[in-house]
Structures are given as C-alpha cells and as structure tokens.
Amino acid sequence: MRIESVRAVPTVSGFFFDDQRAIKEGATQDGFAYDGEPVTPGFEDIREAGEALTVELELEDGSVATGDCCAVQYSGAGGRDPLFRAEKYRPVVEGTVASALRGRDATEFAENADIVEELPAARPTEDGGATGGDDGDSTDQLHTAVRYGVSQALLEAAALANRETMTETLADALGTTPATEPVPVFGQSGDDRYTNAEKMIIKGVPVLPHGLFNSVEKLGEDGEGLREYVDWLATRAVELGPEGYDPTIHVDVYGVLGDVLGAPYDRAAVTDYFGTLAAAAGPFDVQVEGPMDAGGREEQIHEMTELRDGLASAGVDVDIVADEWCNTFEDVRAFVDAGAADLVQVKTPDLGGVQRSAAAVRYCDGTDTRAYLGGTCNETVTSARTCAHVALATDAAQTLAKPGMGFDEGFMVVTNEMRRALARMRPTPEATADD
Template identity: 70%
Template sequence: MTTIETVRAVPGASGFFFDDQRAIKRGAERDGAAYRGDPVTPGFDRVRQAGEAISVLLELGDGTVATGDCAAVQYSGAGGRDPLFRAAEFLPVVEGPVADALVGRPAERFAENAALTEEIRTASGDPLHTAIRYGVSQALLDAAAKARRATKTDVLADALGTDPADRPVPVFGQSGDARRDNAEKMLLKGVPVLPHGLFNSVEKVGESGERLVEYLDWLADRTAELGPAGADYSPRFHVDVYGVLGEIFEAPYDRPEVADYFADLRAAADPYPLQVEGPMDEGGREEQIYAMAELRDALADAGVGVDLVADEWCNTFDDVTAFVDAGAADVVQVKTPDLGGVHRSGEAVRYCEGTDTRAYLGGTCNETAESARACAHVALATDAAQVLAKPGMGFDEGYMIVENEMRRALARRGDWRAPVANGEAVADD
C-alpha cells in the first residue's frame, strides 16, 4: 500500500471571475471587462472580482505527488450555492482538518477516501465548502491512479460500478460574450455541442426574445457554411438564458404564447437539435421544478421539439435527483464544483440512467485546467451525454484541455485512436 504522507494547500488563480449574478440581473452595467454598480450577494466586494483557487498537493509514500484544484462556480452564492470561495479563508482548512483526516490513509482506496471527505468538519463544525471537497477529491483520484498505475477513468469506473465510454464524450463549447466569433471557431473545429451563448440579460435576449431567435437563425446558417467539409456534422445547439425568459414571459408557462415562442426558437435552429438551459429562475427548488415541468409538458403537448436543461436550483446531488424524479427536465446539468467530490458528480450522472433525463457534466468557466482534466475522466467513466469545455471563456483552451485528456485516457485504455487523415476514427484491435 502507498500512503498519503503530507497534505499541502497552495493559493492559485482560476480560469475566469466570480460574478455577482443577482447584481447583474438587477442591471449592473458592463464597464469594459468589469461591471459598474454595487454588489448584492453577500461576500462580494464588487460585482466582478478575480476568481480564486487552491491547489491541493498530496505527497505519497513513494515520493510521487498527486494534485487537485479547489474551485467554485462563476456565480457563487446564487441559486442555493455555497458562498463566495476565498482561498485565504480556506487554506488552513485544507492543511488542518483535511490533512488530519487523510495523512496515513492508503492512496489506493479512492472510494473510501472520497467518502471520508464528506464527513470532515471545520473547526466550527460546518461541512467543508463544496470547492474544498471538489479539489481534495481530485487529488485523491490522482493519488489512487498513480498508486494503482491506472487511468483516473478506471479508478472512477471501479468506484462507481460503470462501464466507461469507448469514445470521447461530446464536448460542449461555451462562447462567453463573444457568442459569434467563438461559435464560428467551434464550427470550424466540429464541436458536437455549442455555443452556450451567455444570454444572461433581457438586453441580450431581446425585450420579447427576438435577439435569441435571430442569433439561432444566424447560427444555423453559419453551421451549414463552416462545419467540417465532407463530414456528417450535425451539432446540437445549447443556449443558456439564465432565467431571462421567465422575466420576459412570467408564469404560468403553459400559455400558448410561451409555446409559440419556443416554436420560433425551434424553427430558427432548424435542422439542428436545440436545448435551452435555465429558461426561468423561480427563486427556489420546488418552484423551479414546478415551472420547468409545466413548461416541459406544454412543449410536449404543442409538439415543440426543444429540450429543457435544468441549471438554476439544481446544484447538489439531492437537487439533481429531485429534478429527475419530477420529470422536470430533458437534461440536468451536473455542476461539478457544486456537487463537492468528483465521485458525487459521477453518482449524479448515474442517477439519470434508465430515465428520460440525460446528464450533462458541466461546471464553470471559473475552474482550472487541473479540475477540467479530472472532469474529463468523470465524463468517460459515466458515459455522460455531454461534457463542458472549461475553464475560461475563450473556448479554444478549454476545448483542447478536455478533448485531449479524454483522447489520452482512451488511448491508454486501448479503446480508441485519434481520427486519421480521412477524418474517420479508428478503434484499437
């Protein structure tokens, strides 16, 4: 057995920013890369501030060092999430209670060690912040993979009881506010799911939703023009509206005018599949589930083929199960930093098996390259419906990190080879 000898915490930078979502929704104005106005969510000093991370280093008995990064979502403190994550506040937690619990533990026992992190309490008796559980579990996964001379995918598959994917999971690109330029880059690279779009205000969506319709119409045209030549390329369109459609239409959502609007979105995206994330934000989980289910039923009755993605108020494992059990979404986002340990994200994806709800292994632009690579293995181990390209909002970097990590893991497992010159994937014999 290889034991965990020391636990260290190193403050670091994340791939984007912490943004006060409530302040933005209340009208905080963009000022270049920043926002004007006062913050609203507790813990924020300004509407936009630098993202932070903590790198967790586990030194093992054989001299190797395993790593993982603690990170929190861009919109921390919103929609029922844990409060704003400040590295300086949590460094002593990693090198205190976390180290006390893990030093001396066998590195090979990922499932046991990861479960233990759920039980650790701070000096005040509180559970660990989700960002801490997230980063520590990544380091434990890396430690187990190193000790067992296995891929992280295999370690997770053993812990979760899954048969891993034998092809890369479809990657979902996110554009940030450069929703046209970055979407074109995604199309040139043949990304399977795109473009996110960051439609987080009425100004961006349009007073009656017309700008989103126009954007999807443009995107469908550009897909036909820029998609990979000679390939059967039919990406899935996925736009995130951050609850803004709820502000435009308001409840109830089974009214004909709402279904008609979604029919307009469907027609604009044609012939490409369309899914809309976070159509409304009703201020609480039960209210959100009711509204999402109401809209989903109305679209089904009207024959409008737009899938709904749960985001707001779908943060923890219990939240995911509640949305799935209620049939409130076609897709649930498993927001990896909000689930805590990466094994919990894997369990949430697995909960969707055998239901009519697909699992999107998401997260945030505000993560790190280290956490993104760990999530690529969660996606492979659980064969998720799609996985987010992260971190950052520049698209290219996040896509490269996630896609390449999956390809490396599949090559090590002997499942898959990269596409050859004619564009066809060749499996290993």
C-alpha cells in the first residue's frame, strides 16, 4: 500500500504557548493573559494561542492517515526546540517531507519514520517550497513538532494498511508485548487545581493532579502552599474517592522548589521538607516533578542525583521526576544511566517521532527508573490518541491525560482510546463462543 500524497493543514492545539522564563521571573496574570514583556526568543506575548499542523497521508486505496505536529506549552525552555509556527512549517511538510515519503510502502512504519527522523532542518522559501538550512532549531534536524506529527500519520497509515491497531503495529516494530490493561492515566488540573482535582478523585483517576505550581506565589515562600495542597488532596481523596481508591499524588513544580529551598539538595533542610510532603500525603505515594531547574542537563542530573541520594539516606519516601533538561532520547538515557530520577517524563513532542518516545520508554526497562509517557496540554486529540497506543505498546508506568487543561476531555480521550484498542486486540465474544 503506497503513500500517494501528503497534505499539511494549519490547525489549532488544545491549549496555549507560555513563556516559562517570563512567568518564573514574576510576570503577573491579567485575567487569563499575562502582563509584561516576553523574554524567550520567538514569543510576541507571554501567553499565545497554541498552534498545530495537521499532516494527512493519502494511501493508494483512498484511505487517509492523520497526525498532528504540535509543541509543548513551554516551548523554548529547558533546552527544548523554539516556538512552533504552523504556517512556517507547512511548506516544509508539503515539500521536503512529502518528497521523501511519496511512493513509499505505508506498511514499513519503522523505515518510514527513520527517514523522516534523519531529514535535515529546512526553512520555507518564497515560492512556497522548502530548502535546507538553519531554521533556528537547536539541532540540524527538522523541528521536533514536525517529526512528531508526521510519525503519527505514518503509524496510522501502517495500521490501516495492516488492518490492525496502532498498538499492534508499534509493538511489532519494537518487538514488545503490549500491555493487557489500560496504562494508569495521570490527570492534569491546570490552575483550577481544587475543582479539577475533585473531579479526578470522583472519577478514580490513578495519578493526580499535576497542580501547575509554576511560581513562588503558588508554591509558597517556604513551600507551605504545596504542602497544604497535598494535605488537602489526601483528605479529599479519602472523602470523595471510590471504594479502595489508592491514587498516586504527582505534583509538578517547574523547578520553583529549587528556587525556594536552594542547593545543596541533600542537606537536612531539603530532605526534611520533602518528608513533610510525604507526611501530608498520608497513605498515598508522592511524586514531585521538576524539583529544580539547574540551567543545563549535566547540572540538572547532578542536582537531581544529589536530591535523590539525600532522600534515600534520610529515608524519605518521595519519588522525583525528571522533566527540565530531559527532552531528547539522549537526555532520557543520560538521566536513567545516572540514576538521577525515580521516573523520567518522556515528553512526546520533544522527542520527535513517536518511535523515539517508545524507545525512550523501553530504555527504562530493567533499571530502577520508571517511564512516564507524558507530553503537554498543548497537543491535540489526534496526537493524544496516538500516544495512548504508544503507552500500550511499551507498557509505560503512567501516561498523561491530554490535550487541554479542563481535565475531563483529555482523560476521556486517552482512557477511551486505550480501552477501544485493547478490546480490538482481544478475541470477540463470538469467536470465543465458537471455540
């Protein structure tokens, strides 16, 4: 089954692009917007409407496979690729990428995805085409968002051609045995961290609530805001949760906790604080994502390792999650090899092709680091559905509910896609009865 044509359509994503540096440096909210000037290159405002670029691959039988190029909310921060502009990359997809894929066998997912992964960076030309050159990316490859979206379409194309689920197609390419039950879903609350958390509890979400503690104002001058929130959350989980509910509490602090506590991170003042979080959580496990932002990968690994070792020595049962400066497959490997985290977030848009995210999850197998297949609120339904199959194919430790910050919609999208895929992969009731 050949790929006949490639189209690219500018679309919208599920949330916004935010200038993380400006927010962490004290930008104040004005309603839903932010006052002040952006500081990260590429931003015209601190908060901008998110963008996506839909890629459609038309196959020779007339079927169409779809993927969405999209980038993380905090683009350009923590070593990530710069802000993604859909119109800028449309001619790249319909030029450079289309030329590489047109006429290819759609069933050859791994080979096709590798071809896209190896394409050089390109920029638009005046005639609407694309040419090689420096487009401002942090590498000499296509923007990660482009590789991400095209790989989604390639995975669906192969699944359509093979008449199977994307989970089966990817598992076959990886040589893995897929999960037989849905991967635990991690809900994200956005700034509405109380109401949305209660929604999660009532629905029995396995991992919650993210919390979006991205400023000292939210976290508290001494971290007291986070501690009080964890205590409230544990109480509400008992009051509102279904019978036997045993969630994992996972909060993201965007490096701000490091600003509050300060290095070195193995000293008693730091480990004691983490101990208060564990106590506030009561019977529930706690995970803290992005405890500090050291400004570079090696520095981040050093400080995360220092914190993890300090917590272990003090007997504090709080897991730490790598996010900042853990963007590419090579980054994931470095964090895992150093033992710098209990979990690494595999931030799907930052790794490029979905096969790269799958490989990063698999790299954690056999280590004491678990893989969290994450991403961003600023994705789309299409990318979220595809990632549900990546989670199943790799049997990740947890996966993110996305897109958007309303919680309910993203939880529905990811949960239902996994349940449908698993149902398709099991024998039908009729076949079982016939046997």
